[in-house]
Amino acid sequence: xxxxxxxxxxxxxxxxxxxxxxxxxxxxxxxxxxxxxxxxxxxxxxxxxxxxxxxxxxxxxxxxxxxxxxxxxxxxxxxxxxxxxxxxxxxxxxxxxxxxxxxxxxxxxxxxxxxxxxxxxxxxxxxxxxxxxxxxxxxxxxxxxxxxxxxxxxxxxxxxxxxxxxxxxxxxxxxxxxxxxxxxxxxxxxxxxxxxxxxxxx
Amino acid sequence: xxxxxxxxxxxxxxxxxxxxxxxxxxxxxxxxxxxxxxxxxxxxxxxxxxxxxxxxxxxxxxxxxxxxxxxxxxxxxxxxxxxxxxxxxxxxxxxxxxxxxxxxxxxxxxxxxxxxxxxxxxxxxxxxxxxxxxxxxxxxxxxxxxxxxxxxxxxxxxxxxxxxxxxxxxxxxxxxx
Amino acid sequence: xxxxxxxxxxxxxxxxxxxxxxxxxxxxxxxxxxxxxxxxxxxxxxxxxxxxxxxxxxxxxxxxxxxxxxxxxxxxxxxxxxxxxxxxxxxxxxxxxxxxxxxxxxxxxxxxxxxxxxxxxxxxxxxxxxxxxxxxxxxxxxxxxxxxxxxxxxxxxxxxxxxxxxxxxxxxxx
Numbered sequence: 001x002x003x004x005x006x007x008x009x010x011x012x013x014x015x016x017x018x019x020x021x022x023x024x025x026x027x028x029x030x031x032x033x034x035x036x037x038x039x040x041x042x043x044x045x046x047x048x049x050x051x052x053x054x055x056x057x058x059x060x061x062x063x064x065x066x067x068x069x070x071x072x073x074x075x076x077x078x079x080x081x082x083x084x085x086x087x088x089x090x091x092x093x094x095x096x097x098x099x100x101x102x103x104x105x106x107x108x109x110x111x112x113x114x115x116x117x118x119x120x121x122x123x124x125x126x127x128x129x130x131x132x133x134x135x136x137x138x139x140x141x142x143x144x145x146x147x148x149x150x151x152x153x154x155x156x157x158x159x160x161x162x163x164x165x166x167x168x169x170x171x172x173x174x175x176x177x178x179x180x181x182x183x184x185x186x187x188x189x190x191x192x193x194x195x196x197x198x199x200x201x202x
Numbered sequence: 203x204x205x206x207x208x209x210x211x212x213x214x215x216x217x218x219x220x221x222x223x224x225x226x227x228x229x230x231x232x233x234x235x236x237x238x239x240x241x242x243x244x245x246x247x248x249x250x251x252x253x254x255x256x257x258x259x260x261x262x263x264x265x266x267x268x269x270x271x272x273x274x275x276x277x278x279x280x281x282x283x284x285x286x287x288x289x290x291x292x293x294x295x296x297x298x299x300x301x302x303x304x305x306x307x308x309x310x311x312x313x314x315x316x317x318x319x320x321x322x323x324x325x326x327x328x329x330x331x332x333x334x335x336x337x338x339x340x341x342x343x344x345x346x347x348x349x350x351x352x353x354x355x356x357x358x359x360x361x362x363x364x365x366x367x368x369x370x371x372x373x374x375x376x377x378x379x
Numbered sequence: 380x381x382x383x384x385x386x387x388x389x390x391x392x393x394x395x396x397x398x399x400x401x402x403x404x405x406x407x408x409x410x411x412x413x414x415x416x417x418x419x420x421x422x423x424x425x426x427x428x429x430x431x432x433x434x435x436x437x438x439x440x441x442x443x444x445x446x447x448x449x450x451x452x453x454x455x456x457x458x459x460x461x462x463x464x465x466x467x468x469x470x471x472x473x474x475x476x477x478x479x480x481x482x483x484x485x486x487x488x489x490x491x492x493x494x495x496x497x498x499x500x501x502x503x504x505x506x507x508x509x510x511x512x513x514x515x516x517x518x519x520x521x522x523x524x525x526x527x528x529x530x531x532x533x534x535x536x537x538x539x540x541x542x543x544x545x546x547x548x549x550x551x552x553x
Contacts, residue, residue, distance in 0.1 A: 134264065147344050
């Protein structure tokens, strides 16, 4: 019989099974889940099912469009293109021939304008593309920000704390004739206050 | 006729633009060939960003009213390239080799090290490339928070502008349910 | 062969496959392909070759989604069909190019479960698991953050697992 905490653990792990199958879990989480699977046949079955689903989906083939559909589409496009070219040829015809066309040309112009590729403004997809690209650019800058902050913090702890604050603390304690105190461990600068307290109390 | 005139205008603009930006990006002093590091395959990547001059200028144009600082940085850049992969998709020695190769390449190509930090398995290398007195490129190679990050900014970079831009941005939380 | 014809030859499989797996109905999938290729023709001179594939996928997905919503709004006046039997019957009237692919029982149930998923989980699953796109490509097409793509992918697969678990008696604990 399963205990209440086993059931909670199973429920909790249900949400992580797909990430486990995709090898996207942090190492410690993955190890914990693996250990649970060794003692929980129900969850192990779920992992097998999740794996089978993934494999089956990934094994599904790409399918060819039926030829009659492609023939129909390309046939329509070719007819439209040849009508458009015929109309442009008419524009390029010598003056007298063009003048002679008259009303027929006006009707053909109407037909071709309907069939020609559209001249309307760029489709919304372009605006969406710029939005996505903007988010990507912001993400890149955000990563740069994170890494430089991290580097600056490390520098502060490593350089400032160890090489500036600690020697200054030792110098201060010597000048106050206090017993030699060890340099504070690396950490936030607020640790320095602890050093002062120890100095005063001794 | 209108269509022909429009085509000629567009062609002229394209030719003018191509004259102004004739240099292939690979020849820009701030360009770093992150693909040549070869330790991140496309399947490993959780993030891949590859933005080039024309799109960056368009981003700058669109952002100009709402975020002029961001717009200005974008307008001066020629490329932003980023590749990020979770470390648990890669072998540790491959990551080490990739980073070491990257650092060697940067130094051989004349980039100078701006920042190097290492702490408990995480490290950040930030390199800069100057040309004619201006910062023309930034390259970052890093392992942090379970990710390998390779980043190259190409173009004229004003450190003050970039600095003031960075203070306002947050990374999205990355969690997997 | 013109540039447009070459593009059709190159991309038709991806477009049709997405529509087929999304809708589960070959004649509707064919309608979607015609509509998508018509839009491609109309926008051909404005499109950047490098962005063609994501553009096509986005347009295909939107066309499928519109058809799905239309299908749902007309079905209010029909007998409820939660198991999708009507769709399956429609497919049996026409030769189904995917019939061989759907041979196995597990696969049949899997595809039926896929067609019950809500959007955008259905699209995310097809793009990632069947068509092998990267997370970033999917985020680009569906205009959502990368992390959100991951969340929808895992939720979609959890739902498939629950559906198939009932069918195959893999009832989860808890």
